[in-house]
Amino acid sequence: MNQAKETQSGQPQPRHVKMPIDTSRLLSALALWLGLLLPQSAGAEDVPSSGGDVIDMIKTLIRFDTTNAPGDTRPVAAYLKSVFDAADIPNETILAPNGQAAHFIARLKGNGHERPVLLAAHTDVVPVQRERWSVEPFAAVEKDGFIYGRGALDNKGSVAVYAQAILKLARDPSPRSRDVIFLAEADEEQGQYNTNWLADHYWDKIDAEFSLNEGGRTVLGSDGKVHELHVTYADKLTLNLKLRAHGPSGHSSRPIPITNSANGQLISALVKLQSYETAIQLSPEIRSYLDKTAALSSEPLASTIRRLLAANDEAAQLAAARDLIAKDPGGWGVEGLLRNTLVVTMLNAGQKPNVIPGDAEAVLNARLLPGVTVDNFIAEVRKVIGNPGIEIEIVSARPKSEIAGFYAMYSQMAPSNLHTALFSALQDSAGKTWPGVTVLPTLLVASTDATPWRRRGVPVYGIGAVPSDPVSASRIHGDDERVGIDALRQGETFFYGVLKTVTAPSPAKTP
Template identity: 40%
Template sequence: MKRKFIGTALLTLSLLTSLTPLSSAAADSIVQSETVSSETAKLLQELLRFDSTNPGGQTLALAEFLKSKFDQLGVETEVIKTPSGQAHFIARLKGNGSKKPVLLAAHSDVVPVERKNWTVDPFGGVIKDGYVMGRGAMDFKGGLSVFAQAVMMVKENNVPLNRDVIFLAEDDEEAGEYGTDWLAKNHWEKINAEFALNEGGWIFQDADGKTTQVNITTRDKIYVSFKLTAYGKPTHSSRPMPDSAIKSLSLALAKITNWDTDPTLNDQTREYFLALSRTAKEPLASHLKNLAESKDPAKAREAGKKVVELGSYPLLWHALMRNTVAPTIVQAGVKENVIPGSAEAIVNVRLVPGSTPFEVMEQLQRVIADPGVKVSLASEMTEEEARKYYEQRTAALASSTDTALYKALEESSKSVWPEAEVVPALFEAGTDGAAWRDRGVPVYGIYPYPLDNDTLERMHGNDERISVKSLEEGTKMIYNTLIKVAGSD
């Protein structure tokens, strides 16, 4: 039910936004696109011009385009069509088989856009002020371009390989039934590997543009959605009732949005904030250390507030230190002159591993403090099935940092950004890496380009972008990683 409910809302939004004309500023910007020599930036421009909005976007056309690029180099390729008419793309560089393959996975689908709020065509592949702009520029067609370009460079340079290098452009990562779980169930032999690289960790820049930290994520937060349901007496809109379902739901949502969960750290996030404290300046460094080490909930809460107030990436750090709670969908009413008898909202939660959805559900019910508003899992699973599922998600271990891929990422990051600290991290959102993790394959995550907070906050928002310089640096880092992890000794 969760997937159908959210998918319907996204489809409606996609259809509406696709019909919205560009603003005059966006239309004018199409002819203002800058030219660059970066092959990765050029590839990203081409990929952005495929409107691969999920649902219903052009992932098949994008897959065929990628196939043409790799076919020109003589690489083994395949387009795998899904029952929905979309597609995954696979390219494989053959090694000598002495080691198991390494996989690089990047999703080709993107979230919808609100065109009227963009200053450029979101599907125009525009370069402006040194940034490639467009839906998916950062999440994750930029990463797809970096991974693809690095793999093609390995082929172009005829690098001898001990292991196959598999490049995968995935469909249905943002939503849908035919993502990597479907691919693994039906075509596992084509994506089986010793370890995998996916989206995830951030590469931080300071105010001067210096790269200070490289995060390699080894685990994702746990995804869960709740449904809030309020009931009231349906009647004519000319005679409002005091027990309105919309009123009850609105009051509940207001309480939730004005509430914040307490810091909930586990061993991984404690180590992460301690690592941040070693490169931060005072007084932020002390607050980060207090957040990581304090056993007093009140002191940890105060330290967390200061970290968010003073930090360079406030929303990211806020999310990493706690279970986040965000209302995302509201539905009520059938006609404008009818007061509805029920109203529903979806509240999306990202859990720090170690927490359970049932704990957060109880917290939500206490915060709402209205027995007339029911909180339940937005899922078709029974409570028993849900408990088992989330126990498995919580028990899953982070990917080991003692592998050839993690070490190659660490060494290559230091070679490109010598002053940066490389740390394993928790990803504050979710990826489709579970298809491999559930089968015992370590998965590491990275957005392979340095970025500032402004660029980070445009993710899934307006005027999404990534800098050309960052794309170039990221391509160099990923190429070096492939040489270290797959090249012949």
């Protein structure tokens, strides 16, 4: 799961590497070429072409070091190609101009009476600090009922579960009313050749009636069962801001008043921002989510949520919100559901201990609620800082001429419609896989690569493809990331049920 996704334009023409099943010479040459590029942690001779079961697959995927940067996902694409070729499912790999970001697309054909359903998951992962891990991060170590490795939950577990569910569906002789598209993406964690780039150049290959992506939570209880399925219908907008302060420079033996120095001005601004509380904003959707959460919660959490929902003035609402945020039940980032958030993530000032720097910078990461405009939020930040001498700049990979248009589009992007055949299939399969489960539509406090579909009006539902306990969920992007073995099998069963339902021909459309 990344921090921001933005469409790129004006890029060099991509290379399209299409790999038909019946072109043996091309396959052989490509397999040899990619085999030379496989990391030592997973050589070509170690990759099972059949894919095995979901446990075999997740282990193989983890052993490919697809850390981004550089984000070389070619070995994963080659492996998935071998698996889907063995199942006679048409597929292709689209290689970005950088020669490393490889998007794998497979399409299980239906009868075409209804538009396709898309399952998307990314194959690149964030870096690791090896010295902080208790196991080798790319060895897929199995212990205590878990498989450890970078990407186990974010997001190679989803890749394995989706792939296995589609392979199982392919073995089912029942007719299918629609195609099932499987997209194993590149450059989700960072990089310009992400799904926005893919959609700009190859939209016809990933266009669908609706889609599944990462973002939600499938909560695994202490009893090993899933009682809550949180499905996201929208993402918060990610906004990175750079604050830059200027002041006189000089020798450290001649102090400059801290209020005049670049460091002093920046520190003052950051202290004000870190102590500032943005307004609590409860949309109808979040109110509904909290109301359902209260019904599932024990005391005193349930009473805290109800007190927030019942607050009839700003002071009472803020007090209840503070109480709920302090509890943060299950570590699910409740503060992000209630307000815009802003945190300091990077600092840069000075080159030597005995030199007072003339410039100081900080990067802040903001997550904005749907409907909040970037211009209004930056104006709010300026007012809190109260120092016109501090520059505020949007940090973006996009050309400056496109930044305003992109954020205007994002702030106006409608949430995904919950009244679709796919959402109904999610509810149906969840009830069969985990009897008594409660499905909770909610907002994702982070961001995903669902934007290219949502901006084109395609509903996208963020979902935790693999059930996870709170400890495992907390390790995403952290040390000793892990995924439960039984949880993987539950995820495969659940998504097979989803696909079975959503591709079943309806009587009205059956000839």
